[in-house]
Amino acid sequence: MSCELLLRETALRFPRYASEGASITKLQKGGSDRSFYRIRIGDGDSLILVEYGESRPENALYAPLAEFLRKLGVRVPRIYGHEPKRGLLWMEDLGDRDLWAYRALPWEERRRLYFAALHEVFLLHANAPPRVEGIVLQPPFTCDLYAWEQSYFFENCLGRFFQGEGQTLRRLAKEPALREIAERLSLFPRRLVHRDFQSQNVLVRDGEVYLIDFQGMRPGLASYDLASLLFDPYVALSADRRAELKEYYASLWKASGRSMPEDLTEAFDSVAMQRLMQALGAYGYLGLVRGKKEFLRYIPVAMRLLAEVLGRIPGLEPLLAYVENLASVR
Known part of the structure; x- marks a missing residue:
């Protein structure tokens, strides 16, 4: 249109917008x-x-x-x-300033905004019922969806962007630990999650934060949202700042008197791996298939973050070596 x-x-719906101005x-x-x-x-x-x-x-x-x-x-x-x-x-209209727009400010000024964003997503995680009455949500995170995220990464990042050799990628994609991670994550209790909780989906107006782009909300793991913000390639927070934010999020559960979701302590690195694989697959697809080249510049940062996470997950040493090698030359 x-x-x-x-x-x-x-103007038909809102007559005041029929003005010539x-x-x-x-x-x-x-x-x-x-x-x-x-x-x-x-x-x-x-x-x-x-x-x-x-x-x-x-x-x-x-x-x-x-x-x-x-x-x-x-x-x-x-x-x-x-x-x-x-x-x-x-x-x-909440304006154009998102959390990403504040990335150059000192951490002392950004900390409050990150804390506020985590508080908003905590309200979703802690208070939402398992189903939304009258709304058919997107399919929940299951073993198959986690496996799809892994395939998306191998196809669109390692294959399409890095032009990895097919036989090598197929061998790495069949590492038993990857399937085990997908199966294990699917067993944790689910709660409603944003699904794309990163710095460009948090608007800031008059010092308050607002969540946007939540149409992909679905049952999943709270740690997926947390990892999405802490391992956000658009900003690339330091390990110390990630630890501080994770501790703050955990404190919200403690202050509420509720038990913190098990996946936050038992599977956080695995969930972070999943989120980074999904993001890297999206960058490759959007950049090379959809022609949105601006996404390609975030691949090197995301690969370094993925290498860091893989280094803490047993059984994925061959994939770690492959990712580290690519991350070092890009």
Whole structure:
């Protein structure tokens, strides 16, 4: 739909945007298959309009999930209007500053924002029921999904990006420890997780943080969200800062009087491996198949983080050596 038509649709739903001074600007938004627009009246009110197609059904879940999260006390954008049959969503404009935008500031200034982000996702982990009434969520994390993440990494990162030799990659992909990790992680109790909890999906406005891009929410492990933020290749936090953030997240469970999820202590490195493999697969796919080359620059950082994690997982020494070699030459 053209910008002119989108502006007209907005004016029909929100008459104050029928002003001659109303403007529409298309925004750039990472690897999303959605189109984002800012509609503004002069220098005053503004909102965000999202246009999405039918290729990814989860996009239609954004509005109902936003309302669900708000009821849990999680800060998310307010939804102003939604027409799922037409793939149009109007929501609160929280600005363009995400957690990633603060990456150059001293840690003393960023710490509070990271703590706040962890508090928001903790509210989801701790308070959400196992099912969301009236909403069909994305399929839960299972052994098959963990195995798919591993295959995604081998195919799109090691194969497509690094051009690894096929026989070598097939041998590494069949390491028994990888299947054992997928099977073991699938046995931990699941709770609702964001699924893509990283620095570019946390907006900051007036010192408060808000979660976005939660349409992929599904039953999984709390440690997956935690690892997504702590091992975020977009920012690459130091080991000391990761340890500090992990300790803070654990303190939230302790302060709540609830038992911390077992996967946070018993399987965190394995979950971090899974998340990094998923991210690396996505970078390779988005960069080389979808033509979004900007994602390729994060592969070297993510490979170094993956090597660090693999070094703490027994049984994956051959894969560790392979990843370390690639990480050292890129």
